[in-house]
Structures are given as structure tokens and as C-alpha cells.
Amino acid sequence: MITLIQNGRLLDPASGHETVADLYLADGRIAGIGEAPAGHVADQTLDAAGLTVIPGLIDLAARLGEPGGEHKNKLQSELRAAVAGGVTTLCAMPDTHPALDEPGLVQMLRQRADGLGLAKVLPLGALTRGLAGSELTEFAKLRDAGCVSFSQADAPLADTRVLYRAMQYAATYGITLRLRPQDVRLASGGVAHDGQVATRLGLPAIPSVAETVAISTIVILMKDSGASVHLERVSTREGLEMIAAARNYGLKLTADVSINHVHLADIDIGYFDSNMRLSPPLRGVTDRDAIQHALLDGTISAICSDHSPVGNDDKLLPFGEAKPGASGLELLLPLVLAWAEQKRVPLAQALARITSGPAELLGLDAGRIAVGAPADLCLYDPHATWRVMPETLLSSGKHTPFVGMEMRGRVRHTLVGGRLAYTEPGAA
Amino acid sequence: MYNPQLNSHGELIHLLSTESLPARILHQILDRAAGYVAAGDAGEKKHSDLAGKSVFNLFFENSTRTRTTFEIAQKRLSADVHSLNIQASSTAKGETLLDTIHNLEAMGADMFVVRHAESGAPFLIAKHVRPGVAVVNAGDGRHAHPTQALLDMYTIRHFKGDFRNLTVAIVGDILHSRVARSQIHALTTLGCPEVRVIGPKTLLPRDVEQLGVRVFHDLKEGLKGVDVVIALRLQNERMNGALLPSANEFNQFYGLSREKLALAQPDAIVMHPGPMNRGVEIDSAVADGKQSVILDQVTFGIAVRMAVMSILSEARA
Numbered sequence: 017m018i019t020l021i022q023n024g025r026l027l028d029p030a031s032g033h034e035t036v037a038d039l040y041l042a043d044g045r046i047a048g049i050g051e052a053p054a055g056h057v058a059d060q061t062l063d064a065a066g067l068t069v070i071p072g073l074i075d076l077a078a079r080l081g082e083p084g085g086e087h088k089n090k091l092q093s094e095l096r097a098a099v100a101g102g103v104t105t106l107c108a109m110p111d112t113h114p115a116l117d118e119p120g121l122v123q124m125l126r127q128r129a130d131g132l133g134l135a136k137v138l139p140l141g142a143l144t145r146g147l148a149g150s151e152l153t154e155f156a157k158l159r160d161a162g163c164v165s166f167s168q169a170d171a172p173l174a175d176t177r178v179l180y181r182a183m184q185y186a187a188t189y190g191i192t193l194r195l196r197p198q199d200v201r202l203a204s205g206g207v208a209h210d211g212q213v214a215t216r217l218g219l220p221a222i223p224s225v226a227e228t229v230a231i232s233t234i235v236i237l238m239k240d241s242g243a244s245v246h247l248e249r250v251s252t253r254e255g256l257e258m259i260a261a262a263r264n265y266g267l268k269l270t271a272d273v274s275i276n277h278v279h280l281a282d283i284d285i286g287y288f289d290s291n292m293r294l295s296p297p298l299r300g301v302t303d304r305d306a307i308q309h310a311l312l313d314g315t316i317s318a319i320c321s322d323h324s325p326v327g328n329d330d331k332l333l334p335f336g337e338a339k340p341g342a343s344g345l346e347l348l349l350p351l352v353l354a355w356a357e358q359k360r361v362p363l364a365q366a367l368a369r370i371t372s373g374p375a376e377l378l379g380l381d382a383g384r385i386a387v388g389a390p391a392d393l394c395l396y397d398p399h400a401t402w403r404v405m406p407e408t409l410l411s412s413g414k415h416t417p418f419v420g421m422e423m424r425g426r427v428r429h430t431l432v433g434g435r436l437a438y439t440e441p442g443a444a
Numbered sequence: 445m446y447n448p449q450l451n452s453h454g455e456l457i458h459l460l461s462t463e464s465l466p467a468r469i470l471h472q473i474l475d476r477a478a479g480y481v482a483a484g485d486a487g488e489k490k491h492s493d494l495a496g497k498s499v500f501n502l503f504f505e506n507s508t509r510t511r512t513t514f515e516i517a518q519k520r521l522s523a524d525v526h527s528l529n530i531q532a533s534s535t536a537k538g539e540t541l542l543d544t545i546h547n548l549e550a551m552g553a554d555m556f557v558v559r560h561a562e563s564g565a566p567f568l569i570a571k572h573v574r575p576g577v578a579v580v581n582a583g584d585g586r587h588a589h590p591t592q593a594l595l596d597m598y599t600i601r602h603f604k605g606d607f608r609n610l611t612v613a614i615v616g617d618i619l620h621s622r623v624a625r626s627q628i629h630a631l632t633t634l635g636c637p638e639v640r641v642i643g644p645k646t647l648l649p650r651d652v653e654q655l656g657v658r659v660f661h662d663l664k665e666g667l668k669g670v671d672v673v674i675a676l677r678l679q680n681e682r683m684n685g686a687l688l689p690s691a692n693e694f695n696q697f698y699g700l701s702r703e704k705l706a707l708a709q710p711d712a713i714v715m716h717p718g719p720m721n722r723g724v725e726i727d728s729a730v731a732d733g734k735q736s737v738i739l740d741q742v743t744f745g746i747a748v749r750m751a752v753m754s755i756l757s758e759a760r761a
Contacts, residue, residue, distance in 0.1 A: 155593070194706070210650050212650075212651040215649035215650055215651055215654070215655065216463070216625070217563055217564065218563040218584075218585050218586030218587030218588065218622055218625055219563050219564075219586075219587075220586070221649075221650065223650075262456075287448060287566030288563070300490075305745050332540070333541065334560065334562035334565040334568055334584075335563065336562045336563060336564070337562055
């Protein structure tokens with residue numbers, strides 16, 4: 017079957033190439049740009065006039081609530097949220113109940129996700145059994161079961177020897193570890209960035225050194241073990257400087273940030289707004305500016321949603337008691353567009369951070385508009401505006417720092433492997 | 445900017461923090477309190493400002509003095525007083541904080557006086573109560589203790605007359621102190637030209653100078669020429685460990701002694717929010733000395749709390 021996407025503005029973030037042309041899809045891949053593949057005519061046509069056609073978003077970190085949330089059909093609600101946000105591939109965080117620490121659990125998650133036919137799910141395995149921080153999981157078996165990397169999520173890894181062994185063992189198999197750089201003891205008890213806002217509000221603080229001390233440990237162990245590491249959710253200016261230096265030195269070190277930290281800083285906590293309770297904490301304004309800068313100079317190659325659905329019972333609490341996290345899958349694209357517009361970042365460069373950038377990190381043959389690439393596509397209306405309302409979010413988590421704000425850019429269609437996985441209700 | 449403590453007429457509807465309260469409101473509270481003090485001196489203790497109103501004291505964290513003075517103030521204003529001692533965290537108890545509040549609202553609460561271990565808890569409550577229900581913060585985490593700061597302002601005004609030529613020093617554990625934060629905001633709003641904080645680096649929060657204070661690490665240096673000295677309570681659990689090596693060393697370098705107090709103005713007053721650790725942050729010779737106004741603070745605390753609750757009960761819906 018051949019699908020024709022007609023009259024859309026095609027934008028390939030990796031090359032920056034932009035053109036209004038027809039796009040032909042066949043066998044789950046892009047088969048032709050501008051002209052039909054030889055000897056074929058389209059069986060199905062999608063009118064994309066006025067829409068921008070980009071590669072489907074690739075999200076390095078989302079929490080899908082399964083295993084553990086099967087009785088509430090969490091996987092389905094979160095993957096629906098994903099395709100409604102134009103996300104076609106996402107990495108599932110391992111901090112589930114139970115943690116993703118056994119091949120059987122990974123296979124079950126993949127089967128359930130495949131059965132839904134929504135976004136593609138790439139599981140992240142738990143780095144240690146039960147994320148308890150003491151025993152390594154079976155990296156090689158878990159990789160064969162489908163894990164693309166291993167992470168502790170936000171669970172502490174206090175024992176430096178376990179970290180060191182994990183890096184040596186991962187290097188054996190050429191596996192890149194994902195590490196959230198945060199020193200457990202320096203961060204202990206803290207709920208907000210150690211700065212003027214936490215001082216004013218009397219919130220127990222997490223100093224920037226909690227991140228930089230952890231990065232320095234990781235960098236030193238990388239040099240010794242030869243491991244390659246991807247740092248998750250970097251949040252401080254000083255941390256970014258250390259990452260840039262380590263990359264210049266030649267270490268295989270990459271990093272991502274969450275979209276929340278691209279836009280927000282600790283001042284946005286206002287009067288103890290628990291929607292701003294995130295992990296890592298929202299840092300200072302200079303940290304946020306450094307993150308935006310690092311996205312342009314290549315120190316950070318991906319922006320993730322860090323999607324973490326949190327229910328009312330866990331969020332309508334005093335700031336320090338509220339569970340960290342925010343829904344983000346449905347906001348990732350418009351928030352990246354807003355960043356590009358506000359900071360005059362070329363659109364292709366901004367979009368690369370949620371398409372080709374993460375694809376390259378994952379070694380995926382995706383994230384681009386080119387003949388032969390997978391037909392994972394996001395078609396959005398760049399002019400449509402909409403307001404973030406909790407009741408209209410498809411995710412089971414209705415809490416986001418951006419509630420009530422107006423977004424520009426609305427996903428109309430999402431295709432996964434050439435098949436329509438989402439069409440906005442009411443869209444033709 | 446949106447201020448959850450004021451209504452559209454600029455009237456006080458909740459007392460959550462001294463931060464971002466206009467000087468006009470602070471003076472209104474102090475003036476009203478002065479009226480109750482004068483009436484009390486004339487033998488008129490009982491008032492009817494809160495007659496028919498149900499006031500709930502919700503102490504999610506231990507307190508003896510603050511709770512008692514609130515209860516006395518409420519009874520002097522003829523309120524129906526209900527005190528609940530809920531000394532477990534809201535989450536551990538099974539019922540959420542907001543469920544507790546909504547249940548008490550259903551019983552006809554008009555005002556909540558709340559103490560909670562989490563900074564910001566009274567803001568959450570104020571955001572979710574029905575219109576017309578007032579919330580008074582009786583201490584939240586490390587964040588604020590506005591009625592304590594207001595009674596301190598009353599005490600300073602009583603003894604010093606005006607704030608606009610005073611130097612005030614706050615000594616000790618600033619990091620964990622909701623009292624210090626509330627005092628700093630109230631003093632700067634009332635026009636005090638120099639507020640000093642004095643303590644070791646482990647007990648001062650980051651960027652504290654951005655609250656408008658001068659930072660001193662040397663007590664003797666910091667006390668020179670000050671008009672008001674406020675010693676803060678050092679919690680027992682913080683006396684030995686990574687923050688401080690010992691209570692003894694703290695007393696030697698940051699404890700208020702007669703010799704050190706001699707560096708301040710001869711007519712300087714000494715204050716403490718209580719309860720005191722004698723021989724730790726303050727020596728008995730100072731606490732019981734001529735310059736001490738610590739017991740006056742307690743007396744004025746009742747009038748100030750009466751003033752706050754009376755003013756809150758008058759706000760238009």
C-alpha cells in the first residue's frame with residue numbers, strides 16, 4: 017500500500033532542508049519525495065496543506081506507568097498521549113512496579129506496547145536489581161530482550177564501587193549507561209535548588225554541587241573504565257561546563273535535558289506551586305540560560321519530555337511532600353517550538369533536539385525525512401494555538417507547570433511505520 | 445503580582461507571611477494590637493470581635509507557647525475555639541491535609557490557625573478554602589512565622605519608637621529559622637535601614653544577603669552599635685553533627701553573653717522567640733538582665749494575635 021501525504025511543508029531537521037512537496041510512503045518507509053516511486057500510484061492520500069511534516073519525535077525519557085498500572089490501563093493512556101504529541105518512539109523509564117529488571121518484564125512491556133499500535137517503546141532496563149543500588153541486573157540478557165540502555169532513573173546509586181563495576185561491565189558489551197548525576201548525600205532531604213528562592217521560601221535545598229560532584233565521579237570512572245555514558249537531565253551551568261570539557265577531552269559522554277528545564281527556573285515556584293516540584297529541581301535563571309546555550313553548541317544533543325504522570329493525591333500536597341514530576345508528552349513539541357521562537361533558534365536546529373539528535377544517541381535509523389527512512393512522521397499546524405487544560409490532556413497525569421498557558425503548534429496527524437496512529441479529533 | 449494574602453480591596457484575607465505585605469497592613473496590625481494592650485491595661489480584657497465565629501487551631505507540629513497564646517487571644521475575642529493536635533504528617537495519617545481542611549469547613553469553620561512542618565503548607569490550604577474562610581500561618585517549616593515576627597515588631601516599636609534609624613542583629617541558626625525570615629521581611633518593609641544576620645556559614649542559607657541583610661560571621665563585629673539583638677533558638681538535634689561540632693563551641697562564638705552584649709548600644713534591647721536554651725544561644729545573665737524584653741514579647745504576642753484575627757474577620761468577601 018502506498019500512502020501519499022500531499023502539499024505538506026517537509027522539514028528535515030538534520031539537514032535543515034525544507035520544501036513543500038508530496039511524500040510517498042510504502043512498506044512502513046519513506047518511498048519517495050516529490051515523486052512517486054517508480055510504477056506506483058497512491059492508494060491513500062492525506063492532505064497536509066498548511067501543515068509542517070517532520071520526523072516523529074523521539075523522546076529519551078517517559079514514564080508509562082507499567083508494569084504496575086495495568087488495572088488503570090496506564091500504558092494505553094500514556095502511549096495515546098505520546099502520539100497525540102507527535103512522539104513516535106520513546107524510551108520507557110525503568111522505575112516501575114516492579115522495576116524493569118528482568119527479561120520477562122521487558123518482553124511483556126514490549127508485547128503490550130506493540131499490541132496497542134501506538135508509539136514505539138524502547139525499554140530502559142534497571143541498572144540494579146529493584147533499583148536498590150547494590151546488585152547489577154543482567155545487562156546482556158536484558159539487552160537481548162530489548163533494553164536499549166540501563167538507568168537507575170531517580171533512584172540513588174550511593175555505592176561508587178557498584179557504579180564503577182557497572183561501567184566496566186557495560187563497557188564489556190559496548191552498552192552505554194544512562195546516569196542521573198546527583199550525589200545522594202549532598203541532595204539528601206532537598207526539594208528545591210539551593211539559591212535565593214529556596215532561601216526565601218525556606219525550602220530544604222539541593223546544591224549545584226550535588227550534580228557536579230556526581231559528574232566528576234562519573235568522568236573519572238569513565239576515563240578508567242572506557243565506558244560510554246549518557247547523562248540524564250543535567251540541570252546546572254557548572255555541570256554543563258564539565259560535560260563540555262570531558263567531551264573535548266574525547267570521552268564518550270552525551271547528555272540530555274528535560275523540556276521543563278529549558279523554559280523554567282526556580283523563580284517559577286512562586287508561592288509553593290507543587291506543579292514546579294521536579295527532579296532534578298528547577299535551578300537558577302543562569303542555569304536555565306546555560307542549558308539553552310548548551311543546546312545550541314551541541315553539549316546537549318537531546319531534549320526529553322521526562323514525562324511523569326502524577327495523580328492529584330500525590331500532587332495536591334505541600335511543596336516538599338508533593339511527588340516530583342510532570343506530564344510532558346503532549347507538550348514537548350509546542351514547547352520546543354516556543355523555545356525556538358522566543359530565542360530565535362532556527363526551527364530545524366531546535367527540532368533536531370527532539371528528532372535526529374536523540375535518534376543518533378540511540379543509534380536509530382529514524383528521526384529524518386529521507387527516502388528509505390522509517391515512515392514515522394508528525395504533521396502539525398504551526399499556527400494553531402491551544403490552551404493547556406488538565407481535562408483535555410490524554411495522559412493520566414494532569415499536572416504540568418504549563419497549565420493554563422497558550423501553546424502554538426498543534427499535532428494533526430501522527431504516523432508510526434506508515435500507519436496513522438493519531439488524528440486530531442475533528443481534523444480531516 | 446497576585447498576592448494570596450490580600451483581596452481586591454487590598455484587605456488582609458489570610459496571614460501567611462510577612463513577605464509582600466504592605467507597610468500599611470503591618471502598621472494596621474500593630475496599631476490594633478496597641479488598642480488591645482491599652483484596653484487590657486484599663487481592665488478590659490474581653491472583646492466580641494470573633495463572637496459566633498468558629499476558629500480551628502490545627503497544629504500538625506508540636507507547639508505549646510504559640511498554641512496557648514493563640515487560644516488565649518481567641519477566647520479574649522469571644523471565638524468558639526477548637527484545637528486539634530495532629531502531630532503526624534498529613535500523608536502518614538491516611539487522610540490528606542486538604543481532606544482534613546474540607547471536613548472542618550463542613551463543620552462550619554471560619555478560620556484556621558495552622559502550624560505545619562512543611563514550608564508552604566498554609567499557602568496550599570489558603571488556595572483551597574472557601575471564600576471567606578481565613579488562614580493564619582502559625583509557623584510552616586523553615587518558611588514563615590508571621591505572628592511571631594509581628595509581635596517582635598510590636599516589641600521593637602514599643603521600646604524604640606520607630607524603625608527608621610535602627611540597626612537590628614539576628615543571631616544564630618538563620619538557615620532553619622522561619623522566625624528570622626519573617627522578621628527580615630517585616631523589618632525591611634517597616635523601613636529598618638540595617639538588618640544584620642550573624643552566624644557560622646553552615647547556619648546561613650545561600651544568597652541570604654539578597655533578602656536585604658548584611659552578613660556577619662563574627663558575633664563581636666556584628667553586634668557593634670546595634671539597637672536590637674535577637675537571639676534565635678538552636679534546635680537540640682543541630683547542636684552536634686555536620687552543622688556544628690558542639691553546643692559548647694557555638695556558645696563560645698555565637699552565644700549572647702554580657703561581655704559581647706556590651707558591644708551593642710548601651711540601651712540595646714535583647715529578644716528571643718523562645719523557648720530558650722540557656723547557656724547555648726543566650727546566657728542567663730543576658731536573658732534575665734535589664735536589657736532583656738523576652739517576657740514583654742510573650743505578653744504582646746496575645747494582643748498581636750488578637751489584632752491579626754480581628755482584622756481578618758473584617759475583610760469583605
